[in-house]
Amino acid sequence: MPEEEDSYGKHGEPFKHDPSFKGPIQNRSCTDIVCCILFIVAILGYIAVGILAWSQGDPRKAIYPTDSRGDFCGQAGTPLENKRKLFYFNIMKCASPMVLLSFQCPTTQLCVETCPDKFMTLTKAYTNDKDFDYYKTFCKETVTRSMSLPDILRDRLCPSMLIPSKSFTRRCFPDLGLKGGVVTVGNSTKFEDGDGKMRDAKDLVDGVKNATVVMEARQVVMKIFEDYTHSWYWILIGLVIAMLLSLLFIVLMRFLAGVMIWIIIIAVIAVIGYGIFHCYMEYANLKNEPGANVTLQELGLQTDFTVYLHIRQTWLAFMIILAIVEVIIILLLIFLRKRILIAIALIKEASKAIRYMMCSMFYPLFTFLLLAIVVAYWAVTAVFLSTSNEAIYKVVNQSACVHSGENCDHANYSTSKMKADCPESECNFAFYGGETVYHKYLIALQFYNVFLFFWCANFVTALGQMSLAGAFASYYWAYSKPGDIPTFPVFSSMGRSLRYHTGSLAFGSLILAIVQIIRVLLEYLDHKLKGAQNKFAKFLLCCLKCCFWCLEKFIKFLNRNAYIMVAIHGKNFCASAMNALNLLMRNLLRVAVVDKVTDFLLFLGKLLIVGLVGVFAFFFFSGRVKAFENTAPNLHYYWVPILTVVIGSYLIAHGFFSVYDMCVDTLFLCFCEDLERNDGSPARPYYMSTTIREILWKGEVADQSASAALQPQDEDGALKNPQEKDEL
Numbered sequence: 001m002p003e004e005e006d007s008y009g010k011h012g013e014p015f016k017h018d019p020s021f022k023g024p025i026q027n028r029s030c031t032d033i034v035c036c037i038l039f040i041v042a043i044l045g046y047i048a049v050g051i052l053a054w055s056q057g058d059p060r061k062a063i064y065p066t067d068s069r070g071d072f073c074g075q076a077g078t079p080l081e082n083k084r085k086l087f088y089f090n091i092m093k094c095a096s097p098m099v100l101l102s103f104q105c106p107t108t109q110l111c112v113e114t115c116p117d118k119f120m121t122l123t124k125a126y127t128n129d130k131d132f133d134y135y136k137t138f139c140k141e142t143v144t145r146s147m148s149l150p151d152i153l154r155d156r157l158c159p160s161m162l163i164p165s166k167s168f169t170r171r172c173f174p175d176l177g178l179k180g181g182v183v184t185v186g187n188s189t190k191f192e193d194g195d196g197k198m199r200d201a202k203d204l205v206d207g208v209k210n211a212t213v214v215m216e217a218r219q220v221v222m223k224i225f226e227d228y229t230h231s232w233y234w235i236l237i238g239l240v241i242a243m244l245l246s247l248l249f250i251v252l253m254r255f256l257a258g259v260m261i262w263i264i265i266i267a268v269i270a271v272i273g274y275g276i277f278h279c280y281m282e283y284a285n286l287k288n289e290p291g292a293n294v295t296l297q298e299l300g301l302q303t304d305f306t307v308y309l310h311i312r313q314t315w316l317a318f319m320i321i322l323a324i325v326e327v328i329i330i331l332l333l334i335f336l337r338k339r340i341l342i343a344i345a346l347i348k349e350a351s352k353a354i355r356y357m358m359c360s361m362f363y364p365l366f367t368f369l370l371l372a373i374v375v376a377y378w379a380v381t382a383v384f385l386s387t388s389n390e391a392i393y394k395v396v397n398q399s400a401c402v403h404s405g406e407n408c409d410h411a412n413y414s415t416s417k418m419k420a421d422c423p424e425s426e427c428n429f430a431f432y433g434g435e436t437v438y439h440k441y442l443i444a445l446q447f448y449n450v451f452l453f454f455w456c457a458n459f460v461t462a463l464g465q466m467s468l469a470g471a472f473a474s475y476y477w478a479y480s481k482p483g484d485i486p487t488f489p490v491f492s493s494m495g496r497s498l499r500y501h502t503g504s505l506a507f508g509s510l511i512l513a514i515v516q517i518i519r520v521l522l523e524y525l526d527h528k529l530k531g532a533q534n535k536f537a538k539f540l541l542c543c544l545k546c547c548f549w550c551l552e553k554f555i556k557f558l559n560r561n562a563y564i565m566v567a568i569h570g571k572n573f574c575a576s577a578m579n580a581l582n583l584l585m586r587n588l589l590r591v592a593v594v595d596k597v598t599d600f601l602l603f604l605g606k607l608l609i610v611g612l613v614g615v616f617a618f619f620f621f622s623g624r625v626k627a628f629e630n631t632a633p634n635l636h637y638y639w640v641p642i643l644t645v646v647i648g649s650y651l652i653a654h655g656f657f658s659v660y661d662m663c664v665d666t667l668f669l670c671f672c673e674d675l676e677r678n679d680g681s682p683a684r685p686y687y688m689s690t691t692i693r694e695i696l697w698k699g700e701v702a703d704q705s706a707s708a709a710l711q712p713q714d715e716d717g718a719l720k721n722p723q724e725k726d727e728l
Contacts, residue, residue, distance in 0.1 A: 014586065014676035017684050021677065022484075023477025024470050024493070028570030032503030035573075039459070039506035046452040049445055050381045057384025065111070065170050068428040070393070073111035073170065083111035086171045087138055089159040107396070108156060108428065112138055115165040115172035122158050123149065138162060156426065223636040230633040231621070231641040235648070238641075242613045242649035246656035249605060250354075250361055253660070257348040261340075264605045265333065271611040272326045279319035286312045329604075336597055343598040349689065350663040353475040356482050359490050360468055360663075364655035367464040371457060378453035385446050388439075397425035447517075454516045458509035465560055466505060467494035468662040470567035476670040477687055493567060504566050504573040508559040515552045522548060560662075564669050580669065587672045598664050606653040610646055617645040 030036070064072035065086035074084030089108040116138060125135035126149050136143055139158035152158050165172040228235075253260045286292040292312045308314045333340065354360055393413075395403045401422035413419055413427035470493025478484035486492055497505065522545050529537060561584060562577035569576065584591050620631075621638040635641070671688050678684040686693065 015583075015673050017677050021477075022479075024473050024496070024568050025570045028496070028500050030500050030503065031566070031570070031572040032501075032507045034503070035507040035510065036503030039455075039502070039510070042452060042455065045448070046456075049448060050377065050384075053381050053384035053388060053445070056388035058387050059383050060387075066109075067111045068109045068426070071111065080111045083113050084170060085112050085115055085167050086110070087112040087115065087159075087165075088172065089156070091163070091174060108140075108159075108426065110138065110140065112172070115167050116162040117164055118162065119164065120162045122152065122160055135162065154424075156424075224640050227635045227637055227640045228644075230635060234620070234633065235641050235644050238613055238617050238645035239648045239652060241616070242609055242645070242652045243656075245609050245612065246653045247361070249609065250656050250659065253347070254351045254355055257351045258344050261344050261347060261601055261605075264601070264608050268604045268608045268611070269326065269329065271608065271615070272322055272329070274615075275322045275611075276319055276326065279315045279322065282309075283312055283315040283319060286310065286315070332600065336600070339597040340601065343601050346598055346664055346667070347601065347660065350660055350667060353472050353663050353667065354659065356475060356485055357471055357489050359488070360471060360659050361656070363464060363468060363490055364659065367460060368652075368655060370460040370463075374453065374456045374460060378449060381449050382446065385442060385449060388442065393427050395422070395425050396428045397422050401425050450520065451513060451517050454513035455506075455509055458512045458516075459505055462505045462509050462559065462563055463494070463497060464658075465662060466497040466501065466563040466567045468659060469493070469564040469666045470496060472663045472666040473564070473568045473670055476667055476674075479687060496570075497567065500570065501566055504576070505563070507573040508562060508577075512552065512555050512559060515548060515555055519545070519548050519552065560665065561669060564666050568670070568673075583669060583672050583676075586676075591668075599661065602657045602661055602664075606650060606657055609653040610650045613649040614642065614646045617642045 060072050060075060064074055066072060067080075067086060071080055072078070073080055073086050075081065087110045089110070091107075120131060120135060122135065125131040129145070132145065135158065139152075143152060143157045147157075153160065164175045166175045249260065249264075289310070292310060294311055295313055393408050395401065395406050395408050395418055397404045401424075403418045403422055403425065406418070408418055408427040409416065418427075419425060467490060471489040474486055474489045474493070475481065522541065526541055526545065529541065558577055558581060561580035562573055565571070565576035565580045565583075566573065569579070571579070621633075621635065621641050623632050623638075632638075674687050678686050680686050
């Protein structure tokens with residue numbers, strides 16, 4: 001007992017017996033009012049930022065290519081509706097370093113229906129009416145047959161030559177290839193330029209390479225976007241399957257908690273085992289395939305991730321990773337086998353609580369809806385902010401010009417002084433930018449958008465945790481179950497949380513959001529410093545990232561338990577966090593032995609659902625099963641919907657299993673507080689059921705002699721007439 005008293009002294013005073021305490025306090029007052037006001041002001045500012053972004057932004061800038069006049073290629077309802085591709089008059093200009101600075105090739109760009117598919121010069125096309133009619137489709141609208149060839153070239157109304165091209169992110173780039181180690185364009189190694197000179201196809205490589213570097217990221221994003229447009233309904237079906245599986249598991253655990261946990265354990269081992277077997281079969285089947293023995297290091301980074309699935313080393317890596325995970329899980333199950341039995345009993349007790357408040361099983365759907373609104377608002381605002389720049393036009397001239405590269409007014413350029421000084425110059429669209437106050441602070445507005453996204457998302461999660469905690473606490477502290485359990489406990493708890501503790505929810509969410517935004521900034525710095533040679537800076541950045549990751553995990557753990565104490569006692573966030581931390585420290589052994597083992601078992605349940613849905617998604621989208629060959633959509637990257645389904649399935653499973661997780665954590669804290677408030681005597685009876693007491697008693701299993709002295713209980717394990725005095 002002296003050691004226990006010393007522990008109490010180090011970690012605060014234990015809870016005192018209070019005859020009037022019957023669980024979550026009804027008569028409470030508002031907490032953390034300052035933070036509540038700050039959160040409301042921040043939300044109003046967030047709404048103002050959204051309205052400002054929606055009034056200034058134009059998402060078409062992120063979807064459609066833009067020609068030299070600033071018009072969108074392929075935009076519905078315009079003369080360019082059928083002209084979806086962007087054609088460059090002189091692709092060689094794309095080799096200029098200006099491309100990397102302004103994201104625009106300094107040459108005339110035109111919206112066209114199709115890319116050119118043949119070699120042709122303007123000089124030759126002008127001599128043949130049929131060829132000239134074809135050539136005109138790649139010229140400006142003002143070109144007529146009656147115009148002389150020198151006039152067309154002088155006014156740069158047409159390109160000097162056409163080169164066989166292919167559409168690449170809606171842009172026409174030369175159709176380059178490799179034949180016998182020689183660069184080809186179309187099927188030829190040489191082409192005739194506008195001056196009648198024969199040139200090697202390899203001369204085009206540098207220009208196309210720079211343009212490709214600029215457009216590569218956009219190309220990948222557009223392909224991913226197209227994959228989503230072709231597979232979104234199948235992704236939704238996969239997520240619905242994950243939701244139904246999660247709900248089925250939760251319902252079955254209500255009646256067969258022990259059996260379901262063992263089924264989950266065995267099924268997880270079996271699914272991972274099948275994954276190891278499948279990886280081995282893929283590895284063996286690629287043994288004699290040409291090019292399959294190329295190493296990942298030799299292959300390098302590829303935008304088409306399906307390439308990696310044709311390499312033996314990829315499947316070998318997958319097989320090793322799965323084998324390590326399998327071994328770790330099996331070893332944990334062996335060493336924690338006794339604790340697993342205790343955790344299963346605790347989950348059974350949680351099932352009894354959930355049985356009396358079935359609406360708690362569907363509360364995650366409400367949380368999903370709120371999070372979907374938060375994510376949608378953030379994404380839409382981010383898109384409108386990123387596309388709210390103005391079109392910037394710059395002077396482009398083939399020869400020397402004092403105004404070359406300067407900003408110009410496209411509408412009045414023909415009568416401007418710049419045009420008079422440089423008669424051959426043009427005022428072409430360059431990029432989207434702006435120099436107003438709004439445009440100068442666009443980065444700050446994007447930062448505010450991200451920060452409020454974290455804050456609001458954390459607030460929604462915190463609201464769910466506090467609402468469920470209050471409901472399950474009302475179950476624990478009900479002396480007679482279900483008679484003393486309030487009507488609609490989940491909705492009553494959510495009402496108390498919003499009415500009295502919005503400030504506490506905002507306070508905890510704010511602390512977590514600050515840590516998360518710091519982590520985002522550290523990742524941004526890490527991305528910027530990847531090319532740096534300073535070893536100390538890299539080491540320091542790595543340490544900071546690790547420390548803030550650990551800090552985020554700790555704050556999430558602390559917030560979760562603080563919300564439980566707020567839901568029960570109605571105190572402010574800081575006082576509740578301190579009380580929760582002290583209570584956990586006074587029961588540190590139980591936290592490590594029981595609570596975390598329960599978390600591990602619930603994590604296996606999430607892993608099983610993700611594994612089942614992920615395996616189904618893999619065979620469906622990859623076309624490995626013949627029955628799905630004609631059903632599965634044709635995709636650029638089939639890993640896109642698979643990864644989306646896997647991540648979405650985990651989030652859905654996490655949402656549903658979080659009900660059990662929150663129930664276990666709440667019952668655990670209530671049990672620890674019950675031990676300090678009461679002693680099992682007639683004057684101070686325990687509120688815990690015998691089952692919980694046997695599970696979590698300081699000896700981990702109640703002494704058999706003490707159990708024999710227990711009074712009869714009802715079917716839920718509540719004491720009918722507790723008269724005993726239990727001793728440690």
